[in-house]
Amino acid sequence: xxxxxxxxxxxxxxxxxxxxxxxxxxxxxxxxxxxxxxxxxxxxxxxxxxxxxxxxxxxxxxxxxxxxxxxxxxxxxxxxxxxxxxxxxxxxxxxxxxxxxxxxxxxxxxxxxxxxxxxxxxxxxxxxxxxxxxxxxxxxxxxxxxxxxxxxxxxxxxxxxxxxxxxxxxxxxxxxxxxxxxxxxxxxxxxxx
Amino acid sequence: xxxxxxxxxxxxxxxxxxxxxxxxxxxxxxxxxxxxxxxxxxxxxxxxxxxxxxxxxxxxxxxxxxxxxxxxxxxxxxxxxxxxxxxxxxxxxxxxxxxxxxxxxxxxxxxxxxxxxxxxxxxxxxxxxxxxxxxxxxxxxxxxxxxxxxxxxxxxxxxxxxxxxxxxxxxxxxxxxxxxxxxxxxxxxxxxxxxxxxxxxxxxxxxxxxxxxxxxxxxxxxxxxxxxxxxxxxxxxxxxxxxxxxxxxxxxxxxxxxxxxxxxxxxxxxxxxxxxxxxxxxxxxxxxxxxxxxxxxxxxxxxxxxxxxxxxxxxxxxxxxxxxxxxxxxxxxxxxxxxxxxxxxxxxxxxxxxxxxxxxxxxxxxxxxxxxxxxxxxxxxxxxxxxxxxxxxxxxxxxxxxxxxxxxxxxxxxxxxxxxxxxxxxxxxxxxxxxxxxxxxxxxxxxxxxxxxxxxxxxxxxxxxxxxxxxxxxxxxxxxxxxxxxxxxxxxxxxxxxxxxxxxxxxxxxxxxxxxxxxxxxxxxxxxxxxxxxxxxxxxxxxxxxxxxxxxxxxxxxxxxxxxxxxxxxxxxxxxxxxxxxxxxxxxx
Numbered sequence: 001x002x003x004x005x006x007x008x009x010x011x012x013x014x015x016x017x018x019x020x021x022x023x024x025x026x027x028x029x030x031x032x033x034x035x036x037x038x039x040x041x042x043x044x045x046x047x048x049x050x051x052x053x054x055x056x057x058x059x060x061x062x063x064x065x066x067x068x069x070x071x072x073x074x075x076x077x078x079x080x081x082x083x084x085x086x087x088x089x090x091x092x093x094x095x096x097x098x099x100x101x102x103x104x105x106x107x108x109x110x111x112x113x114x115x116x117x118x119x120x121x122x123x124x125x126x127x128x129x130x131x132x133x134x135x136x137x138x139x140x141x142x143x144x145x146x147x148x149x150x151x152x153x154x155x156x157x158x159x160x161x162x163x164x165x166x167x168x169x170x171x172x173x174x175x176x177x178x179x180x181x182x183x184x185x186x187x188x189x190x191x192x193x
Numbered sequence: 194x195x196x197x198x199x200x201x202x203x204x205x206x207x208x209x210x211x212x213x214x215x216x217x218x219x220x221x222x223x224x225x226x227x228x229x230x231x232x233x234x235x236x237x238x239x240x241x242x243x244x245x246x247x248x249x250x251x252x253x254x255x256x257x258x259x260x261x262x263x264x265x266x267x268x269x270x271x272x273x274x275x276x277x278x279x280x281x282x283x284x285x286x287x288x289x290x291x292x293x294x295x296x297x298x299x300x301x302x303x304x305x306x307x308x309x310x311x312x313x314x315x316x317x318x319x320x321x322x323x324x325x326x327x328x329x330x331x332x333x334x335x336x337x338x339x340x341x342x343x344x345x346x347x348x349x350x351x352x353x354x355x356x357x358x359x360x361x362x363x364x365x366x367x368x369x370x371x372x373x374x375x376x377x378x379x380x381x382x383x384x385x386x387x388x389x390x391x392x393x394x395x396x397x398x399x400x401x402x403x404x405x406x407x408x409x410x411x412x413x414x415x416x417x418x419x420x421x422x423x424x425x426x427x428x429x430x431x432x433x434x435x436x437x438x439x440x441x442x443x444x445x446x447x448x449x450x451x452x453x454x455x456x457x458x459x460x461x462x463x464x465x466x467x468x469x470x471x472x473x474x475x476x477x478x479x480x481x482x483x484x485x486x487x488x489x490x491x492x493x494x495x496x497x498x499x500x501x502x503x504x505x506x507x508x509x510x511x512x513x514x515x516x517x518x519x520x521x522x523x524x525x526x527x528x529x530x531x532x533x534x535x536x537x538x539x540x541x542x543x544x545x546x547x548x549x550x551x552x553x554x555x556x557x558x559x560x561x562x563x564x565x566x567x568x569x570x571x572x573x574x575x576x577x578x579x580x581x582x583x584x585x586x587x588x589x590x591x592x593x594x595x596x597x598x599x600x601x602x603x604x605x606x607x608x609x610x611x612x613x614x615x616x617x618x619x620x621x622x623x624x625x626x627x628x629x630x631x632x633x634x635x636x637x638x639x640x641x642x643x644x645x646x647x648x649x650x651x652x653x654x655x656x657x658x659x660x661x662x663x664x665x666x667x668x669x670x671x672x673x674x675x676x677x678x679x680x681x682x683x684x685x686x687x688x689x690x691x692x693x694x695x696x697x698x699x700x701x702x703x704x705x706x707x708x709x710x711x712x713x714x715x716x717x718x719x720x721x722x723x724x725x726x727x728x729x730x731x732x733x734x735x736x737x738x739x740x741x742x743x744x745x746x747x748x749x750x751x752x753x754x755x756x757x758x759x760x761x762x763x764x765x766x767x768x769x770x771x772x773x774x775x776x777x778x779x780x781x782x
Contacts, residue, residue, distance in 0.1 A: 012539065025198035025362055035198065037362035041223060041305075046571070047746055048541035061328070061435035062361035065510040067528035078536065085530040102539040103746045104577075109738075110537060121533060 004057030005158050006064045010083045011075030012100055013040075013050050016146035019171055020073070021052035023150055027159045027167035028056055038062035047103075049079055056158060073153050075146065076100055077118040077129075084125060093125055094153040094191070096132040096145065128152065128191045135186045140179035147172065147180045151187025161188075195367045201329045201358040202227035204365050205296065208336035210235065212292070213371030214266045216258035217242040218251040220617065221646035222270030223305035224359035225298035229268055229658065230647060236659040240374050244649050244658040247587070247617040248273035252280050252295070259293035259349075260386060261377030264340050268296040271312050272586060276618065278315065281349070285319045286396040287385055288347040291375065292340030295321075299355045301475040301506035307569070307586060309504055311476040313453060316351040320400050322407050323351040323453040324416065327434035329363040331451060337368070338414065345410070346403055355475065357432050357506065408456035416452035419463045425521055426463070429473040429512075430480045436509045437473055445521055450480050461487040468492065471500065471519045475507050494519045543574050545747035546762030548685040548711035549609075549638055553580035554743060554766075555688065556607055556636065559695035563605040566594040568619065570611035571645045572638050578744050580609070588618025595622065595631040605699065607634040612668065613643035613651040620671065626704050627676040634698050635706045637668055640713040648716055672706045679705035686711060688769040714762050724763025726779050729755045733775035740767045740776065 007024065011017045021037050028035035036058040040050040053064045066086050072093045074080030080095040087093065097115075105112040119129065130152045136144040147168055150157075154164055165181060172180045199207075206228045209217070217239055219229050229244065236242045241258070245251035248269040255265035269277060274297045281295070297312040316323030324339055326332035332354050339350040384392050411417060423444040429437040430450035441447055448463050464470060464487050472481040472495040481495040494500040500515045501507075513526040543550050549572045556565065557580055567573060567581040568590040575581040583593050594608035610619045615637055626633060643649040650656045655665035672680045679701050683694045691709070698705040714722075729740075736753040747760040748767060757767075757776070768776040 013541065021362075022198065025364070029196060029198050029364055033364075035362075035364050037198075038357055039360055039362070041227075041360045046541035046544060046574070047539075049539040060439035061432055061509065062357060062363070063436070063508045065508060065527050066532075067530040078539070081533045082536055082539075085532045089528070101749065102537050103542055103744060103748075104540070105537045106741050106748070106750045107744050113537065 004055055006069045007054040007071045008069045008086045009052040009073045010079040013046055013048050015075045017050055017052045020146040020150050021054050022171045023167040024054045026170045027163040030163040030166050033057055034059050036062040071156050073149050081118055081121045092156050093127040095129050096149055097129045098133055130190050136183045139183040139186050144180050144183035148183040148187035151184035152191045154188050155193040198364055200362050201332055203231045204329050204333040205336050206231035207367050208333045209266050210370035211368040212337045212340040213264055215240045215263035215374050216265040218245045218254045219268030220245055220248045220251050220273055221643050221649045222273050223646055224356045225268050225270045226646045233658050242658055248276040252277035256284055258377055259289040259291040261379045263291040263375050263377045265293050271297055271299045271310050274312055274315050282319050283388055284349050285321045285400055286393055292343040293349045294339045295349055295351045297351055297353050298359050301355055304356050309476055312353045313479050314477055321349050321351055323353055325353050325431040325451055327432055330365045332358050346407055355432055408454050411452040412456050412459050417450050419448040421446045421466055424468045426467040426470045428480055433473045433507050436507055436512050439509045440513045455483050457487055464488055473512055542746055544714050545745050545760040546714040546764040548640055551685045551766045552709040553578045555691040555695050560605045560607050563607045564597055566590045566608040568610040568614045570614055572609055587614055591619055591622035591626055591635055594633045595626045598631050598633050609636045609638055612639040612653045616652055624675045631704055632702055637708045639708050639710040642713050642716055644713045668708050677704050677706050682708040682710055685709040686764050688766055726761040726763055727757050727776055728779050729757055730775045733773050735773045740771055743770055
C-alpha cells in the first residue's frame with residue numbers, strides 16, 4: 001500500500017507544469033530517493049487541461065489514485081476544481097489566483113464562471129490561493145509562476161529546501177536561475193507553514 | 194553508471210545508444226516520438242538516423258540495414274505497426290543478422306490515438322519475441338538486451354512500452370553509450386532474402402523451430418518472474434505488474450510477465466501451485482489465454498469472465514477493484530470520490546494564428562452543404578469547428594472522400610489532409626481518385642512540418658531529421674503529376690483569396706486540389722516571427738459574436754464586447770471576419 005508522498009500538478013498546456021514536476025524529480029535525485037512521474041504529452045502544447053503526477057518515495061507505477069494525493073498544485077482556479085477529487089481527506093491545495101476561461105465557454109455562449117464561483121467550489125478543502133503570477137513578475141518574470149507555486153507548496157513537500165532549490169537550478173535556463181530562486185523563496189514566504 | 198530522472202522514451206533512446214545502434218528510422222506518433230527526437234540530438238554519433246515518410250518505409254529501411262549486419266532501430270506508435278505489418282510478417286521468416294528492434298508504443302485509453310490495439314498480438318502473429326516492460330528501468334534494460342536477443346535468435350524483436358511508460362518519469366540508472374559502430378555489408382543469400390515459395394516454406398519451419406529456445410531464454414534472462422507466497426496468485430504483465438506490486442497482499446503469489454512468448458512449462462508449474470489466479474493485463478487477454486491453456490481445475494479470473502475490462506488503461510485502483518471482486522482482499526483499498534460536475538471543458542484547441550482555422554472557416558462558408566472527410570494531425574481538432582466529418586487512420590481522407598463521392602452521395606465532398614499525412618499514405622489516394630474518376634476537392638493543409646507530434650521535419654520541410662538541408666518536395670508538381678489539373682496554392686491568412694479559390698473550385702469538376710500554405714505558428718514563432726497583435730475597438734464592436742464563433746483562443750467576450758488577449762499572433766483573419774470593422778492591428782507601443 002501507499003507509503004510515499006503523492007503530488008498532482010495541474011494546469012493548462014504551456015504553463016510549465018512539466019518543468020515544475022522535473023524540479024521535484026531532480027530534488028528527489030539530490031536526496032537519493034526513488035520517484036515516479038506521469039504527465040500529459042502529445043496535444044499538451046495546444047492549450048488543453050494537463051496534469052503531472054509525482055510520487056516521492058515510490059517504487060511502483062506512476063499513477064496516483066483519486067482520493068489519495070497528498071498535495072495538489074493548480075496553476076489555474078478552474079483546473080483546481082477539475083482535479084480536487086484527487087486529494088485525500090486532509091490533503092492540501094496550492095492554487096494560483098488566476099482563471100483562464102476555456103475558449104469553449106465563449107463559443108458555446110455559456111455564462112462563464114467567475115473567480116468567485118470557482119473559489120466557492122473549493123470551499124471545505126485545505127486551500128491556499130497564491131497570487132503566483134504577481135509574485136513571479138515582481139521577482140523578475142511571469143514565466144517563473146510555476147516555480148513560485150512550487151515555493152508556495154514547499155512547506156508541505158517532504159524534500160529539503162536546499163534540494164528543491166538545487167532542483168530549480170538544474171531545470172530552469174541558466175540565465176534565469178537568480179530570478180527563479182527568488183520566485184521560489186518569495187512563493188515560499190507567501191504561504192504560512 | 195549514471196543516475197537520472199528521465200522520461201521513459203528518453204531512457205529507451207539512451208539504451209539504444211548503449212547498445213550501439215547504427216541505423217535509426219521511424220515515423221512520429223504519440224507516444225513513441227521522443228525516442229528519435231532524443232537520438233536526433235546525438236545524431237553525430239549514430240551512422241544513420243532518419244524520420245521516414247511512413248512506418249512501412251521506415252521498417253524496410255531498417256530491415257535492409259539489419260540484413261547488412263548493422264544494429265537497427267525502427268520506431269512507431271501501435272497503429273503505425275499496421276502500416277508496417279506487411280514487411281513485419283515476413284521479416285521473421287527471413288530473419289536478420291544485425292540486431293533489429295521494432296519499438297511499437299501502445300496507447301491504452303487512446304490518450305492520443307484512434308484505437309486501443311495491442312501490439313503483443315502482432316508479435317505473436319509474426320512469431321517474434323516481444324518485451325513488455327513494467328517500468329522505465331525495465332524498458333531501458335529490456336531495450337538494450339533486445340538487440341542481443343535479436344542477434345542471438347536472428348529475429349526482429351519488438352519492444353512494446355505503453356503510454357504510462359513512454360510518458361512517465363523515474364529515477365533510473367544508465368550505462369555508457371557505445372563508441373564503436375558497424376559498417377553495413379550485404380552478403381548475398383537468396384534462400385534467406387528472396388521469399389519465393391520455395392524459399393519461404395523452409396524459412397517458416399526454421400522460424401517455428403526457434404520458438405522453444407526463445408521461450409527458455411526469456412525465463413533465463415529473468416524477463417518473466419514468479420514468487421510463490423500462498424494458494425492464491427496474481428499474474429500481471431507490462432505496466433500492470435507495477436500497479437499490482439503496489440496493491441497485492443503479501444499472502445498472494447505474484448508472477449510478472451515482461452516478455453513473450455511465455456514458456457508453457459514454466460507457466461504450468463506456477464499455475465499448478467495455486468487454486469485461484471487473477472490475470473491482470475491491459476487490453477487483449479494474451480496472458481489469460483496462455484494461463485487457460487495450462488490450467489487444470491484452478492479458478493482463473495480475468496477479462497473473459499468479467500473481472501477486468503478489455504478496454505482502457507489500468508491503475509492501482511482498477512486492480513484493487515478486481516482483487517476485491519475475486520475475494521483476494523476483503524475491503525476497499527481506495528476511497529470513493531466525486532469529481533466536480535458541469536465544469537467548462539478544456540480540450541486541446543488549434544493555436545491562435547493556426548492556419549487550419551481560416552481554411553476550415555472558408556471551407557464551411559463556401560461548401561455550406563459539404564461533407565468533410567479529414568485525417569490525422571492537429572487539424573483533426575477542426576472537429577470543434579464542425580469541419581471534420583470523418584477520421585479513421587493516416588492517409589484516409591482522400592480515399593474516404595472518393596468512396597463517399599463515388600457511391601452516389603450528391604453533396605460536395607471536400608476533404609482535408611496535412612502535408613506530412615499526405616506524404617505518408619495520402620498521395621496513393623490522390624492517384625487513385627484521379628484514375629478512378631472521383632469528383633472531390635482535396636485541401637492540403639501545408640504547414641511545412643509534422644506538427645502534432647512535436648514538429649518533426651518531413652520531405653516538405655527542406656531539412657532532414659539530422660538538420661541537414663534537403664530539397665523540399667513540390668506538392669504542386671506532385672499533384673500535377675498525379676493528373677490533377679486544378680492545383681491552386683493559397684495563403685490561408687488571405688481570407689478573400691481563400692474564399693475566391695474555394696468558390697472557383699466549387700464551380701469545377703473532377704479532382705481539385707487546393708494547397709493552403711502557411712508555416713505552423715508554433716514553429717514560426719520559435720524561429721523568431723514577430724507580428725503586432727490585433728485589438729477590438731470597443732466603441733465599434735457591435736457584440737455580434739462572429740469573431741468569437743471563429744473559435745480562436747485569443748478572442749474572448751466580456752460585457753457584450755469581443756476582446757483580444759495576449760495569445761494573438763497577428764494573423765489578421767479575425768479583422769477580415771468582423772463585419773463592423775472593429776478589429777485592427779495594435780499601434781506600436
